[in-house]
Amino acid sequence: MIRVCTVIDLPPGEAVRVVAHVPIAVFNAEGELYAVDDTCTHQDASLADGWLEDCRVECPLHASSFDLRTGLPSGPPAKRPVRTYPVVVLDGVVYVNTEAQQDVA
Numbered sequence: 001m002i003r004v005c006t007v008i009d010l011p012p013g014e015a016v017r018v019v020a021h022v023p024i025a026v027f028n029a030e031g032e033l034y035a036v037d038d039t040c041t042h043q044d045a046s047l048a049d050g051w052l053e054d055c056r057v058e059c060p061l062h063a064s065s066f067d068l069r070t071g072l073p074s075g076p077p078a079k080r081p082v083r084t085y086p087v088v089v090l091d092g093v094v095y096v097n098t099e100a101q102q103d104v105a
Contacts, residue, residue, distance in 0.1 A: 002018060005026075023037070026048075029052060034084070035084065041081065042064045042073075042078035055067060068084070
């Protein structure tokens with residue numbers, strides 16, 4: 001597992017980018033924590049820099065939107081999903097389990 005930050009350092013509505021085998025974005029969506037590949041599947045842009053609304057993040061370049069729970073895009077221009085990762089909180093510290101990535105077909 002990769003240490004991300006403390007829960008206090010990731011308030012609701014915010015995101016943080018961490019470097020792993022690939023860059024990963026961790027989001028606090030209304031108190032729920034989600035982790036997905038940070039790079040938009042349409043074009044090389046950081047999803048951590050995007051706009052968070054409910055359980056969706058919108059890419060800052062071309063408005064592709066991804067469901068943080070499933071990684072699925074809502075529609076064009078992105079057609080491929082991003083991978084999701086389990087998030088664990090231990091003693092107030094946020095971790096991402098990168099070995100348990102969940103690929104979406």
